[in-house]
Amino acid sequence: MGSSLNRRTALGLGTLATAGAVFGAPAVASAAPPAAASGAEPTPLKAARKIGRVYQKESTAAGGNWQAYVTVAGSSEVAVNDESDTVLEAYSVNKIAVAVAVLDKVDRGLLTLDQRVDVTAAIVVPGGDGIFSLDGAYPSSVTLGHVLAALLTVSDDTAVRLCGLVAPALEINEILVAKGFPHTQVQPVANPNRFFLGVSTPRETHDLLRQLVAGTLLSPASTAAILSRLRAPIAFTDGIRRVMSSDERLRVATKAGWFDNARHEAGIIFDRAGAPVVTYALFADGQSGAEDFGATHPAVQARSKMGRSFIDTVDTLTGEAVARIARAPRYQPSNGG
Structure with missing residues (x-):
């Protein structure tokens, strides 16, 4: 400091x-x-x-x-x-990168936005940011499109785990490296479908x-x-x-x-x-x-x-x-x- x-x-x-x-x-x-x-219009340089x-x-x-x-x-x-x-901890800013990896799989025909993922009590982050922890009625299921909407708007923590069900941590990192972002990486844990949001x-x-x-x-x-x-x-x-x-x-x-x-x-x-x-x-x-x-x-x-x-x-x-x-x-x- x-x-x-x-x-x-x-x-x-x-x-x-x-x-x-x-x-x-x-x-x-x-x-x-x-x-x-000078009364001139602003230019990109001046801005x-x-x-x-x-x-x-x-x-x-x-x-x-x-x-x-x-x-x-x-x-x-x-x-x-x-x-x-x-290189520093990006926290939820890296949810954009997670969404890019998931949608890359959609673009390649490996996933669809209307496919459903299961929401279980075990996968919900208790007291976390977002809406899934407020539901209180499990098991349930939602579409992948719903997951991404929750991930990117209200920054839902459980949505991160739901993304991990369809895009494991190592695969997310491989996709990001292939796209030219070697320092924007999630952090894998013992469970291959879970991860911390990592660095950028x-x-x-x-x-x-x-x-x-x-x-x-x-x-x-x-x-x-x-x-x-x-x-x-x-x-x-x-x-x-x-x-x-x-x-x-x-x-x-x-x-x-x-x-x-x-x-x-x-x-x-x-x-x-x-x-x-x-x-x-x-x-x-x-x-x-x-x-x-x-x-x-x-x-x-x-x-x-x-x-x-x-x-x-x-x-x-x-x-x-x-x-x-x-x-x-x-x-x-x-x-x-």
Whole structure:
């Protein structure tokens, strides 16, 4: 933690002032010309510089340790590159990688989303996050599509074990390595169908999201299956999406991970037409409030401020020209009936 504070102090003094060195922008805020100074429209470079300054300000204020990688307009501008190759526990952020492995098997015809898996009392994580532990009526069965929806929206812990029934730990890791993610791995245990969620790096998590939204990891249908769940209204709203309208939240696909004193989040912000314009992987630990898993945790509060600023900064930018695989639906609340 001491070295992190020293590094941030050095950045504040301007000792690293090369674009892309640590934050993809000059370390001193005044070194970057304000986006509105000339009256010109924002550019990806200006947006990246502003996002870098906001990240530096809010992460420093929150304290603790941060590792992150953030880009603007595809990957054309690096806004944040903060110890991005550090291998660390990813916690529930790695549920995206688990879903990629499961859907890879769907794409190869080895699984189907409508096939059923058995939910037994023995497989339910007692008191865990999600909905399966609230059921109380076992045995039961659900479709694999239901499992993935619970995994990626309410971050259901039992859904991880249900995924393990159809994609054992070693197979998940083999799939991820084959797709180019050797540091994004689950941790096997004695039971081959169980695993801890394992490790990743900010850069690999970012790159997995980039390749996913570009349509190069999975089929269009499987890509949409992940992105539609990550940007659903019931997906995580305490961090990046907290200070946003319902329409703005639908422009953000995000996944958080929390355990012990770590509070992570990774995702994509889309432009109004549905193209990706910001990709972020933000890993944080060591802040005060280790027992606080709510919106008042310092790292989660910092991300809520980042999110509001990020989406405002890129609001008039056009995202990367990729297929609009998961265009945001209009939010339609219901009163029953």
